[in-house]
Amino acid sequence: MVMGKKKVGLALGGGGARGFAHIGVLKVLVENDIEIDVIAGTSMGSIVGAVYAAGVSVAELEERALAFLRSKEFTDSPLSAIVPSVGGAKVSWWQRLEHFTKEKNLWARAFFKPGAIRCEEMLPLIKALVPDILIEEMPLPFRAVASDLVTGERVVFDKGSLHQALLASCAIPGAIEPIKSKDMLLVDGGVLSLVPVYAAYEAGAQFVIAVSVDLGIGYWMGVKTALDTFLRVGNIASENLKKQEMKAANVIIRPNVGSSHWADFSRVEELIVAGEEATKKLLPSIATALPLYQRLFRWLSKGEIR
Numbered sequence: 001m002v003m004g005k006k007k008v009g010l011a012l013g014g015g016g017a018r019g020f021a022h023i024g025v026l027k028v029l030v031e032n033d034i035e036i037d038v039i040a041g042t043s044m045g046s047i048v049g050a051v052y053a054a055g056v057s058v059a060e061l062e063e064r065a066l067a068f069l070r071s072k073e074f075t076d077s078p079l080s081a082i083v084p085s086v087g088g089a090k091v092s093w094w095q096r097l098e099h100f101t102k103e104k105n106l107w108a109r110a111f112f113k114p115g116a117i118r119c120e121e122m123l124p125l126i127k128a129l130v131p132d133i134l135i136e137e138m139p140l141p142f143r144a145v146a147s148d149l150v151t152g153e154r155v156v157f158d159k160g161s162l163h164q165a166l167l168a169s170c171a172i173p174g175a176i177e178p179i180k181s182k183d184m185l186l187v188d189g190g191v192l193s194l195v196p197v198y199a200a201y202e203a204g205a206q207f208v209i210a211v212s213v214d215l216g217i218g219y220w221m222g223v224k225t226a227l228d229t230f231l232r233v234g235n236i237a238s239e240n241l242k243k244q245e246m247k248a249a250n251v252i253i254r255p256n257v258g259s260s261h262w263a264d265f266s267r268v269e270e271l272i273v274a275g276e277e278a279t280k281k282l283l284p285s286i287a288t289a290l291p292l293y294q295r296l297f298r299w300l301s302k303g304e305i306r
Contacts, residue, residue: 008290009038009205011249012045013195013242014188015213016172016262017271019044020065021255024275025211027058032283034290038141040156040199042189045211046144046169050162051130053142061129062272068128069265077121079263117176119167126170132163143203144169145189145196149178154192156199172262173234190214191234194242197249207290210249211275212242213257251286253278 010029012022022045029036041049051061068074135142136159144157146168157165168179168186179186189196200208217239246252255278260267 006206006290007037007204008035009040009200009203009208010036010049011195011197011200011208011210012039012041012049013210013212013214014043014045014169014190015215015257016044017265017268018213018215018255018257018260018262019048020265020268021213021257021271021275021278022048022211023058023062023065024255024272024277025253025279026052026061026275027272028276028279028283029209030058032287034286036140038143038200038203038205040143040145040196040203040205041169042145042193042196043170043172045196045213046166046189047126047129050138050142050144050166053138053140054130054133054162055139056130064129065268068125069268071128073124073128074265077124079117079121079125079265119171119177119179122167122170122176123163126163126166130162130166132161135159135162135165138162141203143196143199145193145199146171146179146186147189147191147193149185149187150183154189155184155186156196156202158203175263190238192238192241193245194238195246195249197245201248208249209251209253209286210246211253211255212246213255213271213275214239214242215257215259250289251282253282255279 010026012019012025026036026048036052039049039053041047048061051064052058056064135144135157144162144165146155146157146165147153148155155168157168164179164181168181169189170176171178171187173187173191176188193199194214195210195212197208197210217236253275255271255274257271257274258267260271
């Protein structure tokens with residue numbers, strides 16, 4: 001870290017599988033020598049951010065992610081059963097029936113359990129990407145954001161088990177069961193902080209690049225069930241909180257993630273490219289804005305006005 005240099009923070013938002021677009025964002029920033037000093041993440045943004053903050057290269061991160069998503073461990077997991085067959089590939093009637101049965105069993109479980117997917121069923125994905133280390137010992141300052149159902153407050157993990165923090169940050173309400181931690185019952189950070197700009201500043205950032213990969217409230221498929229109504233209400237509330245928080249960001253990157261389901265992991269490679277393309281378009285803005293902030297920081301620290 002160069003003395004007087006303004007700390008650059010990266011706030012990676014939630015969006016399930018769409019969060020893999022963050023890999024493309026990181027790839028372009030690294031290739032263009034934009035040094036990241038602090039990372040804050042929500043949901044899938046916390047997983048991608050944690051891997052990079054743990055010292056793993058972007059190339060290795062991409063390789064690990066693709067390898068796991070192609071593995072039998074993933075295809076046999078509940079996550080792969082939430083959406084229809086991968087990548088539009090042709091499948092037999094038996095495979096369709098098997099998938100349908102898995103999916104219905106999952107959602108039937110949600111009526112009697114806190115979530116359709118048990119928290120330990122999320123661990124294979126996390127373990128495949130990053131080891132369980134202490135957050136306070138990571139090479140880059142890192143924060144994972146979750147929401148507490150008990151107090152209704154945002155929870156920011158800055159120490160302790162990385163895996164536990166990531167599990168809590170990714171516990172999508174209704175889909176993945178909440179994580180119990182002391183007196184808290186934790187769910188996805190996107191409930192209160194979909195793109196964790198504030199957490200990045202709290203961790204020491206002075207210039208924040210925010211990355212949003214959610215669909216927003218503009219994506220509308222109508223309401224057919226009570227669950228659709230419940231999810232839509234939550235989406236509207238989360239979107240309005242996100243808009244307020246993102247006003248504090250210096251640069252906002254919005255990869256074109258289309259309308260893919262949060263659990264559709266079949267388009268990961270496309271999403272990575274979408275992250276790259278969106279970041280490349282904003283490179284001139286980042287390159288212009290960041291040096292200005294750096295110069296202003298030096299002038300103020302020296303008491304100079306120019």
